[in-house]
Amino acid sequence: DQQVKQNSPSLSVQEGRISILNCDYTNSMFDYFLWYKKYPAEGPTFLISISSIKDKNEDGRFTVFLNKSAKHLSLHIVPSQPGDSAVYFCAALAGGTSYGKLTFGQGTILTVHP
Amino acid sequence: NAGVTQTPKFQVLKTGQSMTLQCAQDMNHNSMYWYRQDPGMGLRLIYYSASEGTTDKGEVPNGYNVSRLNKREFSLRLESAAPSQTSVYFCASRLRQGLGENIQYFGAGTRLSVL
Numbered sequence: 001d002q003q004v005k006q007n008s009p010s011l012s013v014q015e016g017r018i019s020i021l022n023c024d025y026t027n028s029m030f031d032y033f034l035w036y037k038k039y040p041a042e043g044p045t046f047l048i049s050i051s052s053i054k055d056k057n058e059d060g061r062f063t064v065f066l067n068k069s070a071k072h073l074s075l076h077i078v079p080s081q082p083g084d085s086a087v088y089f090c091a092a093l094a095g096g097t098s099y100g101k102l103t104f105g106q107g108t109i110l111t112v113h114p
Numbered sequence: 115n116a117g118v119t120q121t122p123k124f125q126v127l128k129t130g131q132s133m134t135l136q137c138a139q140d141m142n143h144n145s146m147y148w149y150r151q152d153p154g155m156g157l158r159l160i161y162y163s164a165s166e167g168t169t170d171k172g173e174v175p176n177g178y179n180v181s182r183l184n185k186r187e188f189s190l191r192l193e194s195a196a197p198s199q200t201s202v203y204f205c206a207s208r209l210r211q212g213l214g215e216n217i218q219y220f221g222a223g224t225r226l227s228v229l
Contacts, residue, residue, distance in 0.1 A: 004156075034217065043223050100218065102218060107156055
């Protein structure tokens with residue numbers, strides 16, 4: 001049972017435009033969400049996160065939106081740059097005694113064309 | 115500051131062989147994790163260690179064992195490798211629970227092929 005789903009395996013956008021990556025989850029116990037970025041032959045690197053007490057978090061060109069009622073989050077990248085081309089994973093965490101265990105989505109390959 | 119270091123970077127094994135994947139972090143983190151990444155599956159948790167001296171199973175522990183050797187090091191052992199264990203393995207660490215410290219920091223990965 002996939003508790004975190006990224007239904008778009010890939011996304012292609014033009015440089016300067018907005019990239020929107022989506023993620024859905026099913027477990028109501030998830031209360032913290034993270035986005036990771038991964039380049040080939042490297043480990044995932046943390047990008048941005050959001051707690052369930054918020055509905056939006058911004059960091060420069062990156063904004064994450066959380067819709068708890070829909071169990072949906074999205075990552076917006078504005079403006080998109082060729083260097084943003086990578087695999088993006090969303091991940092979710094249930095607080096309390098979860099010991100920080102993350103549940104990851106399948107990933108979305110973002111390609112930004114010059 | 116090296117962060118999370120994994121060795122080896124690449125390994126080819128024959129079915130039935132054993133090996134240990136090494137992971138060390140220099141960030142004084144309490145918790146450490148082992149994941150595997152397979153195409154179309156994202157990252158799945160194999161084992162984790164919430165703190166030094168403790169280990170527990172994750173989502174896909176079968177065929178693996180772990181050792182939290184000390185606060186810095188967390189190793190993953192395949193006793194009898196199978197082709198289904200062909201994957202990319204990532205080690206991660208996290209400072210502590212609470213106070214928003216939910217970010218895990220990952221190593222560069224070990225690419226393992228079992229023939």
